[in-house]
Amino acid sequence: MPSTRHPYQPRRVPEPDAQHPLVFDLVHGSTEDGPGLRTVVFLKGCPLRCAWCHNPESQRPEAQVFVTPGPGSMQIFEPIGEAMSSERVAAEIARDLPFYQASGGGVTFSGGEPMMYMPFMHAIGEQIRAQGIHVAVDTSGYFDYAEYVQLLQGTVDLFLYDLKIMDDDRHRAATGVGNARILENLVQLKQSGVDIQVRVPLIPEYTATEENLSAIASFVRENDLSKVSLLPYNPSGNDKWLKMGAHPPVLMPARPMDLSEYERWGAFFNSCF
Numbered sequence: 143m144p145s146t147r148h149p150y151q152p153r154r155v156p157e158p159d160a161q162h163p164l165v166f167d168l169v170h171g172s173t174e175d176g177p178g179l180r181t182v183v184f185l186k187g188c189p190l191r192c193a194w195c196h197n198p199e200s201q202r203p204e205a206q207v208f209v210t211p212g213p214g215s216m217q218i219f220e221p222i223g224e225a226m227s228s229e230r231v232a233a234e235i236a237r238d239l240p241f242y243q244a245s246g247g248g249v250t251f252s253g254g255e256p257m258m259y260m261p262f263m264h265a266i267g268e269q270i271r272a273q274g275i276h277v278a279v280d281t282s283g284y285f286d287y288a289e290y291v292q293l294l295q296g297t298v299d300l301f302l303y304d305l306k307i308m309d310d311d312r313h314r315a316a317t318g319v320g321n322a323r324i325l326e327n328l329v330q331l332k333q334s335g336v337d338i339q340v341r342v343p344l345i346p347e348y349t350a351t352e353e354n355l356s357a358i359a360s361f362v363r364e365n366d367l368s369k370v371s372l373l374p375y376n377p378s379g380n381d382k383w384l385k386m387g388a389h390p391p392v393l394m395p396a397r398p399m400d401l402s403e404y405e406r407w408g409a410f411f412n413s414c415f
């Protein structure tokens with residue numbers, strides 16, 4: 143008699159904490175997450191809940207699963223989040239050393255919010271520092287600055303720093319947190335002298351408004367943040383929510399931002415300087 147047992151056997155994944163996060167992706171050879179060729183380590187967990195999040199599987203720190211329809215009545219289960227030791231991640235990073243040296247690349251910690259896991263990044267830094275590997279951190283800016291000073295200052299070469307919404311109430315409504323800490327951390331990082339690339343995701347009706355982009359331009363100018371890039375809206379979140387068995391909190395536009403719209407916002411932003 144055929145078994146009626148559910149075919150998916152969940153793996154036992156330990157509960158994550160600041161020293162033992164789950165990795166939900168690890169990409170070699172990326173050209174989009176900082177200079178040169180990069181290994182990108184995606185850590186699972188984020189204190190924000192952006193309405194437009196295109197990686198909703200990165201928000202909760204614990205293991206989850208994507209479920210997609212397979213052939214016939216079958217379903218395909220794809221686990222999200224793997225426990226990896228700092229030694230294993232450091233070895234994955236070190237593997238690409240010749241590519242970093244040839245291209246001016248390195249490692250980028252992303253997420254989610256990798257700054258939730260400073261002890262873990264510190265442990266990896268201890269293992270790769272001797273090889274002179276460039277370290278970038280892709281952050282929402284919502285982190286404990288004192289902990290950064292204690293554990294990571296001097297070992298991070300570059301921050302890819304998201305600026306989203308300048309109005310505090312709107313920021314809170316769209317992301318679940320206010321922006322005071324994010325702006326304060328950015329000013330402190332700038333004053334510390336670390337390299338910063340500000341990134342502004344262009345989200346229709348949220349961040350991509352004339353009022354918001356003008357306010358971001360003023361902040362950037364006042365704080366002498368010379369490197370800023372605008373990122374076009376990328377709609378992959380809706381489908382991922384459904385694959386996790388949940389409805390998207392907000393149904394975002396299904397089409398990506400087209401080039402002409404992106405260029406219009408770029409021209410507007412430049413005109414604010």
Ligand code: SF4
Pocket residue numbers: 188189190191192194195196197198200201253254255282
């Ligand atoms: S900060 Fe990034 S990962 Fe976190 S909820 Fe927002 S878009 Fe998603």
